Amino acid sequence: MLSDMAVRKASAKAKPYKLADGGGLYLLVTKAGQRYWRMDYRFAGKRGTIALGVYPTITLAEARVKRSEIKQQIAEGFDPAAKRKMEKITGPLANANTFAAVADEWLDKAEREGRAEVTMKKLRWLMDFANPIIGRRKISDIRAPELLAVLRKVEQRGHYETARRLRSTCGQVFRYAIATGRADRDISADLRGAITGPKVTHRAAIIDAMEAGVLLRAIDAYSGYPVTHLALKMAPHVFVRPGELRQAEWNEFDFEKSLWTIPGEKTKMRKLHLVPLTHQVLAIIDELRQFTGNRRFLFPAQGKRDRPMSENTINYALRRMGFDSKTMTAHGFRAMASTLLNEQGTWNPDAIERQLGHAEADGVRRAYARGEYWEERIVMMQSWSDYLDQMRSGAKILHGEFRKPRNALAT
Numbered sequence: 001m002l003s004d005m006a007v008r009k010a011s012a013k014a015k016p017y018k019l020a021d022g023g024g025l026y027l028l029v030t031k032a033g034q035r036y037w038r039m040d041y042r043f044a045g046k047r048g049t050i051a052l053g054v055y056p057t058i059t060l061a062e063a064r065v066k067r068s069e070i071k072q073q074i075a076e077g078f079d080p081a082a083k084r085k086m087e088k089i090t091g092p093l094a095n096a097n098t099f100a101a102v103a104d105e106w107l108d109k110a111e112r113e114g115r116a117e118v119t120m121k122k123l124r125w126l127m128d129f130a131n132p133i134i135g136r137r138k139i140s141d142i143r144a145p146e147l148l149a150v151l152r153k154v155e156q157r158g159h160y161e162t163a164r165r166l167r168s169t170c171g172q173v174f175r176y177a178i179a180t181g182r183a184d185r186d187i188s189a190d191l192r193g194a195i196t197g198p199k200v201t202h203r204a205a206i207i208d209a210m211e212a213g214v215l216l217r218a219i220d221a222y223s224g225y226p227v228t229h230l231a232l233k234m235a236p237h238v239f240v241r242p243g244e245l246r247q248a249e250w251n252e253f254d255f256e257k258s259l260w261t262i263p264g265e266k267t268k269m270r271k272l273h274l275v276p277l278t279h280q281v282l283a284i285i286d287e288l289r290q291f292t293g294n295r296r297f298l299f300p301a302q303g304k305r306d307r308p309m310s311e312n313t314i315n316y317a318l319r320r321m322g323f324d325s326k327t328m329t330a331h332g333f334r335a336m337a338s339t340l341l342n343e344q345g346t347w348n349p350d351a352i353e354r355q356l357g358h359a360e361a362d363g364v365r366r367a368y369a370r371g372e373y374w375e376e377r378i379v380m381m382q383s384w385s386d387y388l389d390q391m392r393s394g395a396k397i398l399h400g401e402f403r404k405p406r407n408a409l410a411t
Contacts, residue, residue: 098136148195220392250296275381354377
């Protein structure tokens with residue numbers, strides 16, 4: 001073993017040489033007289049060397065402590081060199097290790113990835129429940145009961161769905177912390193089944209053909225803001241999600257191809273969605289052009305050229321028309337289309353689901369789904385617009401007599 005005296009007196013020679021201390025630790029003395037601590041070790045049958053610092057900045061005693069730490073890492077199954085490389089990568093993040101700091105980074109990442117403005121607002125709102133309680137805690141030290149306390153506080157207000165979403169969102173923050181080297185596991189997974197499951201409630205929708213006719217006639221008679229009126233008229237024909245409709249931009253429409261392409265960053269599934277434009281929809285858009293054709297959005301907020309209409313505008317209009325929140329909502333146009341199209345028995349259910357922008361829940365079916373049923377969707381959408389006109393006029397409702405392309409049958 002080395003002594004302090006031997007290390008202190010080690011001087012340069014014609015060639016570099018080593019002074020061993022045992023256990024793989026040695027002092028490397030260069031031709032220029034510099035003295036470096038090194039340690040040789042074996043991991044997974046391979047030899048490695050790791051630097052432990054420069055003498056006298058690192059004393060003999062301190063080098064021995066480092067040697068013990070390296071041996072402990074090997075005993076725990078870590079390659080010391082690989083661990084050090086990882087620490088260099090994650091080092092800049094080491095001080096930003098509180099839950100709030102990691103959550104802010106994750107939110108910034110989500111925003112860079114193109115999450116919708118309304119989604120980002122909801123995510124930050126959810127984090128406001130967690131930060132007052134665990135925001136200042138080192139994320140790797142947080143335990144499941146602490147996160148449960150956050151969720152329980154939300155539950156006590158009767159907000160069971162919010163608590164469920166908060167658990168899921170916190171889980172994404174913990175997984176981001178794992179990826180950036182600041183946590184070892186996602187503790188939110190331990191809380192599955194520990195919080196009250198929300199009662200499933202379906203959004204109000206009119207799904208009876210006769211009642212749908214009453215709604216469509218009421219929309220025709222709407223006397224409010226013209227742009228809102230046209231949004232109401234277009235909604236049942238395209239049956240996209242309310243956020244996708246109100247944020248529709250003129251540059252997303254190809255009128256030569258009669259096609260609306262909704263970018264993936266605007267859709268719930270984060271996947272580009274195509275909407276065939278029927279004759280009726282094109283007529284509505286043509287009427288809309290005189291009001292907003294020189295603006296960014298088809299349906300801008302009243303008095304604000306570069307902002308879309310409020311997410312509640314269509315709901316407010318429905319209330320003004322006499323349809324309360326238990327009868328019909330902006331989202332209800334989707335349920336109306338889904339129900340009535342499926343009841344017709346003419347269209348492939350998968351074609352309806354694709355047009356609704358739903359992802360296939362069954363992984364095997366999703367992997368082997370044949371195409372997007374595009375040709376059938378084009379015919380189906382025109383037939384649906386014609387059916388809406390029929391319901392609006394109060395004509396006799398037909399079932400199962402809708403044209404379908406022959407090639408769609410084999411899709």
